[in-house]
Structures are given as C-alpha cells and as structure tokens.
Amino acid sequence: MMRGVFARILLWFWLSLVLVALALELTIAATSTPVEIRVQRFSDGALGSRAREAVAILDRDGPPKVARFLEELERTTRMHAVLLDADGHDVAGHPVPRKAAAVAARALATGETEMDTDGQAAVKARAVTIGGERRYVLVATLPVGLMRLVHDGPTAQALRLLAVLVTAAAACYGLARYVTRPLAVLRSTTHTLARGDLSVRVGSTMGRRTDxxxxxxxxxxxxxxxxxxxxxxxxxxxxxxxxxxxxxxxxxxxxxxxxxxxxxxxxxxxxxxxxxxxxxxxxxxxxxxxxxxxxGTLTPERVVVDLEAIVRDVAEDAAFEAQGRGRRVQIVETCPELVLGDAELLRSAVENVVRNALRHAPEATSVEIGLRREGRRGSPRVRIAVRDHGSGVPEAALPHIFQPFYRVGDARPRNSGGIGLGLTIVDRTIRLHGGTVRAANAADGGLVVELTLPAAA
Ligand SMILES: Nc1ncnc2c1ncn2[C@@H]1O[C@H](COP(=O)(O)OP(=O)(O)OP(=O)(O)O)[C@@H](O)[C@H]1O
Ligand SMILES: [Mg+2]
Structure with a gap:
C-alpha cells in the first residue's frame, strides 16, 4: 500500500508551502502602504517640473525632441509619460488613451494633480500654465507593483521573513512528529521484545492510524x-x-x-x-x-537473602570436599550483604561456579572467593568473584561457556566432565534476579567468574 505515508508527506509539503505563501501574502497586505497614498507621495513635485521641462523642449526643439525626452524619462524612472495640450491632444500627435484623456481633462479643470488607479497602474496628470495663458498637461502612467518595492521598508521585510519562518517551522514540526512518533513506539516495542518479553505488542499504541x-x-x-x-x-x-x-x-x-x-x-x-x-x-x-x-513461568521468591551466609556455607562445603583432593577453598574478602531473591536458586548458582573452579584447580592450589559491594550510589550492587589457578578458558571460548551444553574443546570426559548446563543455569538464575554474570581469565592464569547482583536497600 503505497498511498498512506507517501500521499501524506506529499500533501503535507504542498500544504505547508501554500501556508507559507499565504502567510507571506497576508503580511505583505498588512504591512504595505495603500497604493493611493503611495502614488500620492510619488513624484507630485517632480511631475510639475518635468511638465515644464517638456514644454520648454517643445518650444525650443519641437515635438520629436519632446518624444526623445519622455523616452529618456521612461528609461530612468519607469514612468510612461505623454504631454498633452489644453485641448487634450498629444503634442506628438499620437492618439491618447481614454483613461489618460479623462484624468488630463480633470487636471486641466481643477489645476490640481489628478490621479486614477486600478491596482495595476496609476495614471497621474499634472497641468502647468506657461507664460500665463498656454496650458499643458503631463500624463504619467506608473506600474503599481514597482512602487511596492520602492516603498516597503526594512521592518516590513523582516516581518515577512518572520512570517515565513514561523509557518514553515510549524509545518515542519508537524511533519517531523508525524513520522517520528510511530517510530518511537516501534522502537520501544522492539527493545522490549529484544529484552526477552515476547508478549509485547504494538497493538493500539499506534492510535487510529491507517498508514x-x-x-x-x-x-x-x-x-x-x-x-x-x-x-x-x-x-x-x-x-x-x-x-x-x-x-x-x-x-x-x-x-x-x-x-x-x-x-x-x-x-x-x-x-x-x-x-x-x-x-x-x-x-x-x-x-x-x-x-x-x-x-518465564518461574517467578523467584523475593525475600531478603543473606548473601554472605550463602557464600560461607558454600565455601565450607566445598572446602571439606577439596581437602580430600589436596586443594583449598578460601574466602579472601567478604562483607555483610543482603539481596532480594530466592535463597535456594542463589545458593545453587554460587555452588555451581565454585564447583567448576574446584574441578579446574590444579593440585595444591586454592580457589578464592570474594564478596564485595560495588560502590555505585543509587543502585548499589554486590559482586561475588570466584577464581581458581587452573588453565582458564581460551579467549575465543569465553563468550560461549554460558551456552547450554558448551564445553571447552568439546572434550567430553566420561567421569570428570559435566554436562555443560551449569553455567547456563547460573546465567539465567542471576539474570532472573536482575544481575549479570561475567567470566574472564586472570592475568596470572586461572578463570575469574563474577556474579553481580543488585543489593537490597
Ligand atoms: N573454572 C574454570 N576453569 C576452566 N574452564 C572452566 C571453568 N569453569 C567452566 N569452565 C569451562 O566452561 C564449560 C561450561 O561450564 P559449565 O559449568 O556450564 O559446564 P560443566 O561444568 O562442564 O557441566 P555441568 O556444570 O553442567 O555439570 C566447562 O565445560 C569448562 O570447559
Ligand atoms: Mg559446571
């Protein structure tokens, strides 16, 4: 279905351009001086002196020079002018347009500057009397659009620009929201799904959209x-x-x-x-x-669990077992720590890691267990680190040891080896408690497995 978003964006852009144009037009109308007033201002005095100049040229050099003079005037001022005599005839002998003739007649009758405008052009006529009796009238036609440009000040321009910017910003904001809102919904839903909540759905969060x-x-x-x-x-x-x-x-x-x-x-x-x-x-x-x-059906108990007691307990059991095989288990660091969770699950997780370490510890070495608080304010965490002095795990295999049935080198020794589910269960258990599990090789040999859990407040 190509229609929805495509059509909407198309329409939106078109509409915003129309709106911008409209805003521009409205501000122009609101800020510009009415045409009549402008025409009034324009060249009232100039018109009179031009008329006298033209008559002087007529007297001295004849009509062709007057035509040349008026052409020159049009070139420099864009004002098209003709010189009429007292009877309303063009001194150059050209026919006079009806409107020009009418305005000229009014000017001759009143002696004032007369004007007629129709929004496209303004016709202005100015009568002059030469030597007390000879009367002429100069009729000038001015394009109104031109005067608009001439007369609009910088404030009007700034206002226009502002109107365009504001309308365009509003339209673009709407478009951006239209596109990004559903994306945000899709994004957060995808995140939830990726975190493992398979029951999440977009559903009605999209509102009544049909695109x-x-x-x-x-x-x-x-x-x-x-x-x-x-x-x-x-x-x-x-x-x-x-x-x-x-x-x-x-x-x-x-x-x-x-x-x-x-x-x-x-x-x-x-x-x-x-x-x-x-x-x-x-x-x-x-x-x-x-x-x-x-x-996800297993919701662990959320009771206050004494993590330190669990670690001591596991260490004691393991130490007893280790003794017979010439290895030791020591707690190298501890502190009183409480977490929220299921004591049985947590205990078996710690035990699993300690047993792994013991299995890989060479004779006459010890397995070291440390319990300490990670000092991040706001969300305090507890870290249990278990390390042995064995051969560790090849770096390439490290990310895999938490996968089900994974064993390093895939050697499946009959008696000593386990199934390969231990660390997987540890990982799932700790994650269920809002914690994380990490494994790394110690610099001087041996594996360090760290279980980090949120501490109870
Ligand atoms: N302390 C360690 N030193 C070296 N390798 C280890 C250590 N702990 C785990 N591994 C490696 O990680 C693999 C996965 O460990 P995991 O506990 O999941 O399985 P397992 O101990 O073999 O079997 P299970 O725990 O199910 O009886 C082990 O097979 C072993 O190769
Ligand atoms: Mg194991």
Missing part, C-alpha cells in the same frame, strides 16, 4: 506472535521431554534394585548402570531447571 506505520506495527505484532508461539512450543517440548524421561528412569532404578538381588557377587556392571542412571537423573534435573528458568 504504512500502522501496517508495520501489525506486521511486527504478527512476527512477535509467531516468535512467541515458536519459543513457547520449544520450551514446552524441552520441559515435557525431561518430565517424561523421569518415569522410565525411576522404573530403571527399581529394576536395578531387583537385578542386584539376583546378581550375587558380580555387581560391577550394575554399579556402572547405576552411575549412568544417576547422571541421567542429574541431566534431567538440570534440563527441567533450565526449562523452568527460561519459560
């Missing part, structure tokens, strides 16, 4: 609708699959118990089956967790 912008808004809504359906379907599928896997797994465990009773001494294979079943169980648990975090 291309409204079309675009409707297209956007259709796109968002489709996106939402697809994404929700995918999430639901993930959740359903994970859920459905639970029951056969439970039955497998029951069968495993029965099998153990019959197997006697040789339990090795069954141990293996049990381990794998456990891994499968963990995987399903994590998948379900992720599905819940991503579906």
């Amino acid at each position: 291309e912008f409204a079309e675009l808004g409707r297209d956007f809504d259709r796109m968002a609708e489709r996106l939402e359906t697809l994404v929700t379907a995918e999430r639901r599928l993930l959740r359903d699959i994970s859920h459905e896997l639970r029951s056969p797994l439970a039955r497998l465990n029951v069968a495993l118990g029965v099998a153990r009773q019959h197997a006697g001494d040789d339990q090795a294979v069954l141990d293996r089956i049990e381990r794998e079943a456990d891994r499968l169980n963990t995987l399903i648990g994590q998948l379900l967790m992720l599905a819940r975090l991503e579906s």
Whole structure:
C-alpha cells in the first residue's frame, strides 16, 4: 500500500508551502502602504517640473525632441509619460488613451494633480500654465507593483521573513512528529521484545492510524506472535521431554534394585548402570531447571537473602570436599550483604561456579572467593568473584561457556566432565534476579567468574 505515508508527506509539503505563501501574502497586505497614498507621495513635485521641462523642449526643439525626452524619462524612472495640450491632444500627435484623456481633462479643470488607479497602474496628470495663458498637461502612467518595492521598508521585510519562518517551522514540526512518533513506539516495542518479553505488542499504541506505520506495527505484532508461539512450543517440548524421561528412569532404578538381588557377587556392571542412571537423573534435573528458568513461568521468591551466609556455607562445603583432593577453598574478602531473591536458586548458582573452579584447580592450589559491594550510589550492587589457578578458558571460548551444553574443546570426559548446563543455569538464575554474570581469565592464569547482583536497600 503505497498511498498512506507517501500521499501524506506529499500533501503535507504542498500544504505547508501554500501556508507559507499565504502567510507571506497576508503580511505583505498588512504591512504595505495603500497604493493611493503611495502614488500620492510619488513624484507630485517632480511631475510639475518635468511638465515644464517638456514644454520648454517643445518650444525650443519641437515635438520629436519632446518624444526623445519622455523616452529618456521612461528609461530612468519607469514612468510612461505623454504631454498633452489644453485641448487634450498629444503634442506628438499620437492618439491618447481614454483613461489618460479623462484624468488630463480633470487636471486641466481643477489645476490640481489628478490621479486614477486600478491596482495595476496609476495614471497621474499634472497641468502647468506657461507664460500665463498656454496650458499643458503631463500624463504619467506608473506600474503599481514597482512602487511596492520602492516603498516597503526594512521592518516590513523582516516581518515577512518572520512570517515565513514561523509557518514553515510549524509545518515542519508537524511533519517531523508525524513520522517520528510511530517510530518511537516501534522502537520501544522492539527493545522490549529484544529484552526477552515476547508478549509485547504494538497493538493500539499506534492510535487510529491507517498508514504504512500502522501496517508495520501489525506486521511486527504478527512476527512477535509467531516468535512467541515458536519459543513457547520449544520450551514446552524441552520441559515435557525431561518430565517424561523421569518415569522410565525411576522404573530403571527399581529394576536395578531387583537385578542386584539376583546378581550375587558380580555387581560391577550394575554399579556402572547405576552411575549412568544417576547422571541421567542429574541431566534431567538440570534440563527441567533450565526449562523452568527460561519459560518465564518461574517467578523467584523475593525475600531478603543473606548473601554472605550463602557464600560461607558454600565455601565450607566445598572446602571439606577439596581437602580430600589436596586443594583449598578460601574466602579472601567478604562483607555483610543482603539481596532480594530466592535463597535456594542463589545458593545453587554460587555452588555451581565454585564447583567448576574446584574441578579446574590444579593440585595444591586454592580457589578464592570474594564478596564485595560495588560502590555505585543509587543502585548499589554486590559482586561475588570466584577464581581458581587452573588453565582458564581460551579467549575465543569465553563468550560461549554460558551456552547450554558448551564445553571447552568439546572434550567430553566420561567421569570428570559435566554436562555443560551449569553455567547456563547460573546465567539465567542471576539474570532472573536482575544481575549479570561475567567470566574472564586472570592475568596470572586461572578463570575469574563474577556474579553481580543488585543489593537490597
Ligand atoms: N573454572 C574454570 N576453569 C576452566 N574452564 C572452566 C571453568 N569453569 C567452566 N569452565 C569451562 O566452561 C564449560 C561450561 O561450564 P559449565 O559449568 O556450564 O559446564 P560443566 O561444568 O562442564 O557441566 P555441568 O556444570 O553442567 O555439570 C566447562 O565445560 C569448562 O570447559
Ligand atoms: Mg559446571
């Protein structure tokens, strides 16, 4: 549909130009001196002396020289003049236009300067008496438009300019608003969608528009609708699959118990089956967790959580485990910090990061945990930093470690390696709490993972 915006902009421009022209015309009318007054002012005295000059030339050199003189006069003043005698005949013998003759007759009768104007031209006649008895009359025709230019002062010009500027500004403002308003609506809706709120729609925020912008808004809504359906379907599928896997797994465990009773001494294979079943169980648990975090259906509790206590707790557990494997876990920095959120989710997030660090820490090194307040006034934040002294993550892989199932080098070691969902869940959990997660390699080796959360007031 090419009509709407195209036609509107076309019409708008045309209309604004018309308005500007109208404003100009109106100011000209309002500021200019009426034609009659101007003509009156123009050349009253000059007309008399020109008439005498012309008569003198007539007496001295004859009619052709008078014609030359009047031509010269027209060239310099744009005033077309003829010299008539007392009977109203052109001294050069040319026919006299009716209007000129009428004005001339009036001038001869009254002895005053007489004038007739029709808006296009002004006809002025001035009678002179030479030597007490010979009478002549000079009839001059002046274009009125010319006098307009001659007589308008600088204030009138400034006013005209102002009128044009103001009308043009008003028209352009309207046009700019007409174009930018729907763009602003589309922009903010797109932003909301990009932030992950798939339920956002342009809908009726466009008002009663019927142009291309409204079309675009409707297209956007259709796109968002489709996106939402697809994404929700995918999430639901993930959740359903994970859920459905639970029951056969439970039955497998029951069968495993029965099998153990019959197997006697040789339990090795069954141990293996049990381990794998456990891994499968963990995987399903994590998948379900992720599905819940991503579906947006999980609204975390918003209670005051003692972050320091959580960090201490996790560190203690990890330290106990680490001891047996010749590694240490230390809290290097801490402060009393409270955040709003779900204690269980936050705890598991911190634990996930600490476990990763411990898994990658070489023997006889320690994992360091720091908790500190980020001093930004107005929006205080808490930062938990966990670092190890392992090999770190290749720079190229850093942005990916928060993606589901991503493992560096894609090595999937059977026993030591995890599934690759840990950091993904951490990321979603922290974001759900309004925070951010960052990973970076420390200058002297090892990975630093930072969880930043808004502090409770
Ligand atoms: N402290 C660390 N040092 C080096 N690499 C790390 C560290 N933490 C995470 N990684 C890398 O990031 C990848 C993703 O981590 P993530 O926690 O998501 O998965 P995982 O630990 O392998 O499995 P899961 O946590 O699901 O059991 C890991 O496989 C590992 O390659
Ligand atoms: Mg992990």
